Structure formats: C-alpha cells, structure tokens
Amino acid sequence: MSAIESPANRLWWKQPLDRVEGMWIAIAFVWCLVMFFMMPYWHIFGKQNLSNEAYRTTPEAYMAKTQAMVDKYTVRVETDQKIPVVHPPAGSDVYLIARLWQWWPMIELEEGKTYRLHLASMDWLHGFSLQPENINIQVHPNYEHIVTLTPTSSGTFGIICNEYCGINHATMVSRLYVVKPK
Amino acid sequence: MAVNRMFRVCPTSGLSFHEPAEKLIRWNAVAAVVSLLVGGILSLLVILTRWQVVHLLPPDWFYLALTAHGLDMLIFWIIFFEIAVLYFCASTLLRCRIAAPRWAWAGFWLMIIGALVNNVAVFRGDSSVMFTSYAPMGAHPAFYLGLILFAVGALVACFVFFGTLVVAKSEKTYNGSVPLVTFGAVTAAIIAVFTIASGAIILIPTFLWSLGYVSHIDSLMYRTVWWAFGHSAQQINVAAHVSVWYAIAAIVFNAKPMSEKVSRAAFLLYIFFLQLASAHHLLADPGLTSHWKIFNTSYAMYLAVLASMVHGLTVPGAIEVAQRNKGFNNGLFEWLRKAPWSNPSFSAMFISLVGFGFLGGISGVMMGTEQLNLIIHNTIYVPGHFHATVVIGTTLAFMGLTYFLIPTLFRRELMFPGMAKWQPYIFGLGMCGFSLFMMGAGTLGVPRRHWDMSFAGNALPYEFPGTAWLMMSLMAIFGLAAIVGGIMYLLITVGSVFLGKRIVTPGFAYVRAKDGVAPTMRPVEVAFESHGTNIGIAGFAAPGTFILAIVFLIAFILYYFVNWKYLSTVWPLS
Numbered sequence: 001m002s003a004i005e006s007p008a009n010r011l012w013w014k015q016p017l018d019r020v021e022g023m024w025i026a027i028a029f030v031w032c033l034v035m036f037f038m039m040p041y042w043h044i045f046g047k048q049n050l051s052n053e054a055y056r057t058t059p060e061a062y063m064a065k066t067q068a069m070v071d072k073y074t075v076r077v078e079t080d081q082k083i084p085v086v087h088p089p090a091g092s093d094v095y096l097i098a099r100l101w102q103w104w105p106m107i108e109l110e111e112g113k114t115y116r117l118h119l120a121s122m123d124w125l126h127g128f129s130l131q132p133e134n135i136n137i138q139v140h141p142n143y144e145h146i147v148t149l150t151p152t153s154s155g156t157f158g159i160i161c162n163e164y165c166g167i168n169h170a171t172m173v174s175r176l177y178v179v180k181p182k
Numbered sequence: 183m184a185v186n187r188m189f190r191v192c193p194t195s196g197l198s199f200h201e202p203a204e205k206l207i208r209w210n211a212v213a214a215v216v217s218l219l220v221g222g223i224l225s226l227l228v229i230l231t232r233w234q235v236v237h238l239l240p241p242d243w244f245y246l247a248l249t250a251h252g253l254d255m256l257i258f259w260i261i262f263f264e265i266a267v268l269y270f271c272a273s274t275l276l277r278c279r280i281a282a283p284r285w286a287w288a289g290f291w292l293m294i295i296g297a298l299v300n301n302v303a304v305f306r307g308d309s310s311v312m313f314t315s316y317a318p319m320g321a322h323p324a325f326y327l328g329l330i331l332f333a334v335g336a337l338v339a340c341f342v343f344f345g346t347l348v349v350a351k352s353e354k355t356y357n358g359s360v361p362l363v364t365f366g367a368v369t370a371a372i373i374a375v376f377t378i379a380s381g382a383i384i385l386i387p388t389f390l391w392s393l394g395y396v397s398h399i400d401s402l403m404y405r406t407v408w409w410a411f412g413h414s415a416q417q418i419n420v421a422a423h424v425s426v427w428y429a430i431a432a433i434v435f436n437a438k439p440m441s442e443k444v445s446r447a448a449f450l451l452y453i454f455f456l457q458l459a460s461a462h463h464l465l466a467d468p469g470l471t472s473h474w475k476i477f478n479t480s481y482a483m484y485l486a487v488l489a490s491m492v493h494g495l496t497v498p499g500a501i502e503v504a505q506r507n508k509g510f511n512n513g514l515f516e517w518l519r520k521a522p523w524s525n526p527s528f529s530a531m532f533i534s535l536v537g538f539g540f541l542g543g544i545s546g547v548m549m550g551t552e553q554l555n556l557i558i559h560n561t562i563y564v565p566g567h568f569h570a571t572v573v574i575g576t577t578l579a580f581m582g583l584t585y586f587l588i589p590t591l592f593r594r595e596l597m598f599p600g601m602a603k604w605q606p607y608i609f610g611l612g613m614c615g616f617s618l619f620m621m622g623a624g625t626l627g628v629p630r631r632h633w634d635m636s637f638a639g640n641a642l643p644y645e646f647p648g649t650a651w652l653m654m655s656l657m658a659i660f661g662l663a664a665i666v667g668g669i670m671y672l673l674i675t676v677g678s679v680f681l682g683k684r685i686v687t688p689g690f691a692y693v694r695a696k697d698g699v700a701p702t703m704r705p706v707e708v709a710f711e712s713h714g715t716n717i718g719i720a721g722f723a724a725p726g727t728f729i730l731a732i733v734f735l736i737a738f739i740l741y742y743f744v745n746w747k748y749l750s751t752v753w754p755l756s
Contacts (some may be wrong), residue, residue, distance in 0.1 A: 002432035003362040003439050003500070004275050010358040012442040020499060020724045021444050021492075024731055028491040031735065032484035035742065039476045039552045042746075047754040048553055054468035079641040119468075124319045125401055127560045127629070131644050133752055134627040136559040138467045140401045141318065145468030150754045158644025160637075162560040162629035164312050166319065167241055170633040175642050 050137065050147070057144040059122045066095035070105050078106060085177070093118060093146075096159075098126035098139045100166060103159050103174035110181040111154040119145045127163030130176065136162060151178040187279055188692040194685075195433070195590045201692055203273035203280035207266045207591060209290060211584075214262035215675055217297065218577075221254035222668045229665070233658030234636060234651070241633040245310040248631060250301065252313030256572060257332065257415070258297045263580050264370065264422050265293075265339045270591075271367035271425065272346035278355040279695075281345030285338055292335030300328025312631060314412060317388055317399035326389035330382070337378045340371045362439050362446065363432065366425030369449040374418045376457055380410035402469050413460035419572055420490070421452055423534065423579040427497045430531040430582055434522065437504035440496050440724065448496070451489035455481040462546075465555035472552065479550045487547060494539045495731045498532075499724040506717035506724075514719070514726040526602045530582030533610035534575055541617050542570030544738050554745050557752060562632075562654075563624025570617040573664075578610050581671050588675065594682030602674050609667025615660030623653035625748075 009015065017025075043049055074084040084105040088094050090113035097104045099122035109115055119128055121141040128137040137147065161172035188201040227247045230238040239247060273280040280286060302324065303309045309321035347368070350356060360368070384407040390396045428445070431437040439445045461478030464470055481487060505517035522528050545567040549558050558564065588596055596602055628635055628650050635654070637643035719725040 002436050003428040003445075004432045005361050006356045006358050007362075007442045012359065015441050015443060017444065018440050018499075018723060020722050020728050021440055021496065024495045024728065025444070025488070025492060027735065028488050031739070032488050035487075035547065035551070036476075036480045036483045038746070039480070042553050043472060046553060046750070047756070048556060048749050048752050049472070049756050050466065050553070050556055051756060052471050081641070125316050125405075129560065129627065129629060131627040132647070134557045134561070134625070135752060135755065136466055136556060136561060138405075138464075138559065140468060142400070143402060143468045148756045152753050158642075160627075160629060160644055162632070163316075164245070164631040167245065167310075169245075169631070170241065170635075170637070171640055173637050173640055173642055173644055175644075 051145070053146040055144045055146075057120055057142060059120075059141065062095070062118075062120045062144060063097065063122070065093075065118075066097050066105070069093070069095050074105070075108065083174075088115070090114065090181075092116070096128070097122055098128065098161070098172075099123055101161070101168040101172040103161075103172065106175055106177070108177040108179060109149075109151050111151055111178050112181065114148060114150045117147045117149045119147065124165050125163045126161050126165050126172070129160045129162040131158040131160060133157065138163065154178040154180050185279065186283070187695050189277070189279075189695050190690070190692045192590045193687050195586075197274050197590060198277040199591070200273045200279045202283035202286075203269050204591065206280065206283065206286050206290065207269045207274075207587075210262050210266035210269070211587065211591075212679070213290075213294060213297075214259050214266065214580075215672065217254045217258035217262060218668070219672055220301075221251050221259055222665065222672070224248075224251035224254065225661070225668075226665055227251075229658050229661040231633070233655060234634070235655065236658075237634075242307070242310070244633050245312070245631075246304060246307060249310045249312050250304045253300060253304065254297075255577075256313060257329070260419055260572065260576060260580075261332075261336055261415075262293065264374075264418060265290075265336065267422055267426065267580075267583070268339065268343040268367050268371055269346075270587075271361075271364045272343050272350070275361050275364050276346070276350040276356050278346055278350035278353065280342065281349045282342055286342040289335040289338030289342065292338065293332050294335075296328045296330070296332025296335060298328070299324050299331060303328060314408065315388070316401065316408070317391065317404040318401060320392055323389060323392040326385050326392060330385050330389060333378045333381050333385070336374065340374050340378075343367070343371050359442075362442060363425045363429045365446055366421055366428060366449055369452050370418045370421035370425065372453055373414055373421055373456065377411055377414035377418060380407060380414060384408045384411060402467060405464060405467065406470075409460035409463040410457065413463060414457050416568070416572060417452065417456040417459065419576040420456070421449065423538075423576040424449075424490075424493045424497070426579040426583050427493070427531055427535055428500075430527050430579075430586070431497055431501050431504075433586055434525060434528045434531075435501050435504040437500040440499045440503060444492060445496050448489040448492040451485050455486040455489075458482060459486065459550065462550040462555070465550075465552050466559040475552050479552060484547075487543075490539075490543060491731075494535065494543070494734070495727060497535060498730065499727040502724040502727045503717065511717050514729060517726060524603045526585045526606050527582045529603075530578050530585070530606035530610065533606055533614075534578040534582065537570060537574035537578070537610060537614050537617075539734055540737065541614060541621075542567060542575050544741055545570060545621055547738075548742065548745050551745075554749055556755070557745075557749055558624060560630055561624035562628045562630045563621045565630050566617045566620030566622075566624055569613060569620065574610060574613045574617065578606065578613070581606065581609070584671075584675055588678045588682070589685060592679050592682075593685045594678045595685060596674065597677040597682045598670075598674050601670050605667055605670040605674065607667075609664055609671065612660050612662075612664030612667050616657055616664055619653045619657035619660060623650050623657065626650040626653065628654065 073086040073088045075087045087108040095118045126139040157176040159174045309325040311321040458478040510517045
C-alpha cells in the first residue's frame with residue numbers, strides 16, 4: 001500500500017526496521033549529539049561566545065552613562081556632524097548608542113586589549129554588525145547588553161546596522177578604530 | 183440540514199472527491215496562486231533593487247515591496263495552499279465527506295478578507311515594517327488586524343480538518359490507521375494550532391498597542407513570542423511539504439513507505455520538538471541565557487533535525503525500492519537514472535528534496551548553533567537559508583503537486599506540457615543559485631533588508647569586498663532565472679485551470695455515498711511483505727539512497743566544521 005493509502009498491515013508498528021533505515025538513524029543520531037555537545041564545548045574551550053550579561057535600563061540612564069564616557073575620553077571629533085571619537089583605557093566600560101539612524105559615539109580601541117562594550121538602543125531595534133569581522137549582535141531598547149571584546153587586529157572597521165529600522169536604515173553606518181598600543 | 187454526500191471518482195487517479203471539499207480545495211488553491219502572483223511581481227522589484235547595478239526602487243518603495251513580498255509569499259501563498267493540502271489529505275485520501283463545509287467557507291472568506299486588509303495596510307505606505315513587524319516599530323492597526331483575521335480563518339480550517347478526521351473515523355471510511363500522508367498533514371495541522379495560538383498571544387496585544395490601548399510592548403518579549411509564531415509557521419511548511427514528497431512518491435511510483443513506523447515516528451518528533459527552533463532567532467539577543475539558547479535551539483538535542491534526516495532518507499528510499507521492484511535493479515543508481523525526469527511532479531519533488539536538505543537544512547543548523555549565529559545573524563545568509571527551505575523546499579514541492587492536481591482536481595489537461603517539463607529545473611536551479619550566492623554574500627557580512635550596500639553619500643561608508651558585490655550580482659541573475667521559472671508555473675497553472683482543455687469522462691456523475699465509501703476490510707496480515715529479497719545489494723534494499731545520504735552527511739560535517747574554523751578566527755568575545 002502506498003503512502004496515500006492506509007497501511008495494509010494493521011499492525012504496522014510491529015514491522016522490523018529495515019537495515020538501511022536502522023543504520024542511518026544510528027549515524028544521524030550520533031551526529032546530532034556531536035552537534036549538540038559542540039555548543040557547551042565551545043563555551044569551555046572556545047573564545048567566541050556571546051555574553052549573558054545584560055541589564056534593564058532606560059534611554060535616559062544609558063544616555064547619561066554614555067555622555068559621561070564621552071566627556072572623559074573624547075580624543076577628537078569627526079565628520080560634519082562632529083561625532084566624538086572616544087579612546088577609553090584598556091579594560092574599561094565602553095558605551096555605544098544605537099539610535100535612528102546613527103551609532104554614537106565613535107570608538108577607538110587598542111589592539112590586544114580587552115574592553116567591556118555596552119550596547120543599547122534609544123528607540124527601535126537595531127543590529128550591531130562589525131565588518132569585516134562579521135560579528136553580529138541584536139541591540140534592544142531598554143536592555144543594556146555587555147560584551148567583553150578583544151580586538152586582535154588593527155585598522156578601520158565598519159559598524160553597520162543590520163536590523164531594519166525604518167526608511168534611513170541603510171544610512172546607519174559608523175566606524176570602529178583599532179590602533180596599535182603605544 | 184441535509185449533509186451533502188455526493189462524491190466523484192477520478193478516472194485517472196482513482197481518488198474520490200467529495201463535492202463540497204473539491205470546491206474548497208480548488209478555491210484555496212486559486213487564492214494561493216493569486217498570492218504567489220502578487221508576491222512574485224514584488225520579488226522582481228526587490229531583486230532589481232538589491233542588484234545595485236539596477237537599484238530600481240527608492241528606499242520607501244523598496245521596504246514596502248519587501249514587506250509585502252514576505253507576507254504574500256510566506257503567509258498567504260503558502261497557507262492557502264496548505265489549507266488545500268489539509269482538505270485533500272483528510273477528505274480525498276480518506277474518501278470522507280468534509281466536516282462542516284459552511285464553516286470551511288467562513289474560514290476561507292476570513293482568510294481572504296484578512297489577506298486583503300493586510301495588503302491594503304502595507305500598500306498604503308505606512309506599514310513597511312517587514313514580515314516580522316518588530317515592536318516598538320509600529321504599523322497601521324489594519325496591518326495587525328488583517329493578520330489576526332487571516333489567522334482566525336486558518337484556525338477554523340484546521341478544525342474543519344480535524345473534524346473531517348473524526349467523521350472519517352466514525353463513518354468508517356478507512357480501515358486501520360490513516361495513510362502516512364494524512365498523518366503528516368495531522369502533524370502540520372497540530373503545529374498550525376500551536377502557531378496560531380502564539381500569533382494570537384503576540385499580535386492581539388500589538389494590535390491594541392497600535393490603537394493606543396496598551397502602553398508598552400517590550401521588544402524582547404515581542405521577539406520571543408513572535409518567533410514562536412513566525413518560526414513555527416515555517417515548521418507547518420516542513421511537515422506539509424514532507425507529506426507532499428511522500429504523496430508524490432506514492433502517486434508517481436506507487437512507492438510505499440520503507441517502514442510506516444520510522445516515518446510516523448519522525449513526524450511525531452516534529453510535533454514534540456520542532457517548535458523549540460524559534461529560539462534560533464534569539465541567539466544574538468541580550469537577556470536570554472546560554473542554557474536556554476542551547477537547549478531550545480538544538481530542538482532538544484537536534485531530535486527534529488534527526489526527523490528531517492530520516493525523511494530525507496526514507497522518501498528517496500521508498501522510491502528506490504519501488505523502482506527496483508519494477509526491474510530497475512542494476513547497480514547503485516539505475517533506479518534514479520531511469521526515474522521519470524520529464525515528469526514535472528517528480529522532478530519538482532526531487533529538486534525540492536535535495537535542495538531542502540543540502541542548502542536549507544545544513545545552513546539552518548549552522549544558523550541555529552549558538553556561537554555560529556554570531557557570524558550569520560541578520561546577514562543576507564539568513565534569507566539565503568530560508569529561500570532554500572520555503573521556496574526550494576515548500577514552494578517547489580507544492581508546484582510539483584499542482585501538476586498532479588490540474589488533471590485530477592480541476593479536470594483540465596495541462597497546458598504547455600513542454601514548458602511544464604522544464605519549469606521545475608529552471609525554477610529549482612535558479613533558486614538554488616539564488617540561495618547559495620545570498621549565503622556567500624552573508625558570509626562576507628552583507629546585511630539583509632538593506633537598501634544600499636554602497637552607503638552612497640554617507641560620511642563614513644563601509645566598503646564591502648569585491649567578492650561580496652560579485653555574489654550579490656550572481657544572486658540577482660539566478661533570482662531572475664527563478665522568476666522566469668515562476669512565470670512559467672503561473673502561465674501553466676492559470677492557463678490550464680481557466681483555458682485548458684476540459685477532461686471529459688463519458689458517463690461522469692457524482693455518486694451519493696451513504697456512509698462513507700470504505701473499501702472492504704482486509705484481514706490482518708500476519709507476515710509483513712518484505713521489500714523483496716531479490717532487490718538491492720548486500721542485503722540493503724536501498725543502497726543508492728544510503729550512499730546519497732552518506733554524501734549528504736559528509737557535506738554536512740565538513741561545512742559544519744568549516745564554520746567553526748571561521749568563527750575561531752573572529753575577535754574573542756565573552
């Protein structure tokens with residue numbers, strides 16, 4: 001009986017497993033377990049894991065913290081919009097604001113040093129996408145996400161928004177500078 | 183009220199169509215194809231905008247077209263067709279009258295109204311919020327209202343389907359267990375009820391929020407619950423198109439499942455574990471722990487992936503056994519070489535199976551791995567993946583089924599049969615290239631849902647590597663090929679259904695069936711029919727399929743570890 005008719009044998013569940021099927025199920029199941037255990041394995045032995053550290057916040061509170069950092073560590077301003085470029089010390093908290101349609105401020109880090117990068121949105125959802133590293137993190141309003149990050153290469157990197165955020169979404173792009181430590 | 187018990191028996195397929203069910207299946211299928219037409223026109227506009235050489239639409243129109251394309255394809259085309267499949271699997275395959283046809287019509291018209299209201303909201307221009315409509319970005323209230331009405335209609339249809347199963351059981355229209363394909367449809371319908379319930383939990387408050395009755399929608403709560411709806415909706419598609427694969431294998435080859443137990447157990451795994459996969463979408467989000475992410479994104483240790491890998495073996499395996507029993511028993515692959523490659527139902531089904539597994543399945547597991555998601559999230563890799571699953575997998579399988587339904591359900595001869603022979607290849611291979619190059623561009627960081635990857639006029643543009651630009655152009659070219667395949671499908675189906683030559687059967691009549699039309703009961707067989715000891719190689723009934731499955735596994739393993747290798751070169755994060 002074909003698959004569009006009722007099984008010919010009413011006791012179909014007693015039919016023994018075919019050899020091809022049995023072997024394949026065993027192989028596939030082992031592979032599924034390997035894939036499952038890769039995730040905890042990477043938490044222990046891998047170096048790229050997304051942080052679980054996040055706090056509730058408000059746009060005002062987050063703005064205040066970011067402003068304090070900008071006031072303290074701005075080293076220059078760039079573009080016609082006079083976006084501050086901050087160079088915070090290694091190991092410190094670095095705040096990045098996502099808002100319609102801008103990343104603020106611009107950040108300069110040192111190669112090989114570790115930073116606590118804070119991410120939050122002032123309004124809608126945004127997507128932090130660091131290129132060409134291709135690190136992609138969702139940015140929410142009212143949630144402050146803290147990612148510990150160690151740049152291992154220097155140069156100029158792009159931060160683009162990869163969560164659709166309205167008409168000017170495609171213009172939301174900024175930079176991250178990584179310099180050699182002095 | 184008198185119950186309509188009029189049936190006709192299709193002379194070519196031997197299937198029994200209940201008169202009201204037949205009409206419902208036809209209308210749902212027609213509504214599906216109309217949605218496909220609208221979504222297809224929009225897909226052309228989207229492709230021609232993302233192909234930066236053409237860059238056709240301004241940003242507002244681009245985001246509008248992309249929103250409408252997502253909704254018309256992913257929701258309206260697929261769900262209308264799925265309702266047709268559900269009614270077919272319950273009423274036609276069980277030779278049973280459809281339960282409550284008036285309710286089914288009410289559901290159908292609710293779905294039509296919902297689809298129209300939603301489309302009007304989008305085309306007004308103030309609801310370009312994408313398929314996902316993430317709060318706190320808001321759409322016009324009509325946007326959510328349309329979706330809610332559509333979902334209520336679909337829920338009514340699911341209950342008509344379940345009701346039909348109850349009627350079939352009580353009127354004894356079949357013996358023993360329901361056919362495997364109907365079992366798959368039950369899986370799809372159960373997942374659909376879960377999906378629609380999740381949709382109600384998130385869309386009703388969001389609708390009230392858009393009207394001002396609810397003050398705040400939390401963005402993380404929205405994404406968590408919305409994906410219980412949004413991803414589960416895709417799991418309905420998986421269950422439905424796997425059922426369609428089994429159905430086409432049965433129709434074209436008279437293939438029977440290698441074992442009912444294995445195939446049904448695999449569907450059962452879908453019901454238990456498939457929905458957990460909505461966690462895939464939240465892997466790059468703050469506020470959810472790694473424990474939660476790992477357990478859910480793995481569908482509880484990949485048990486639903488296991489189910490798909492089982493179906494991926496048993497569908498071609500059933501075809502291989504059927505072919506070998508017909509005498510194509512030489513070597514490993516004679517059964518495949520001698521398959522009816524010019525039958526569009528078969529070629530569509532086979533390309534759907536291979537494309538879904540190799541492109542959609544493997545890439546889906548990559549994106550759904552907690553850490554690997556970091557280098558994929560929201561890049562154009564994501565639409566690359568889901569075009570492989572819902573277009574190559576679901577849409578192409580449905581196209582294959584259409585070629586069977588035109589003569590049996592609509593009683594029309596296929597128009598342009600020569601074109602139909604080529605259609606699955608052009609559409610399928612076009613979509614394969616389209617998906618593959620999207621994934622390639624995504625690996626290089628190109629974002630999805632993005633109007634301008636050149637960032638023209640920006641003070642701080644990011645310059646994508648030349649390879650990314652090349653991938654995007656190739657994506658567009660293959661996408662255009664797929665659109666040609668889509669136009670062919672629409673020409674053939676619309677042409678055949680409305681202008682095709684009627685198939686006239688002498689002495690045709692609807693026959694009144696009093697209490698079902700079940701075949702006479704067969705005695706319980708003690709011994710199982712074996713697959714035949716004379717077929718296959720070294721005790722394997724389907725050795726060719728097994729080799730193909732091993733090839734698939736090797737590709738899977740290699741690509742999986744290539745991605746980990748790539749991840750290990752990225753800046754350390756914790």
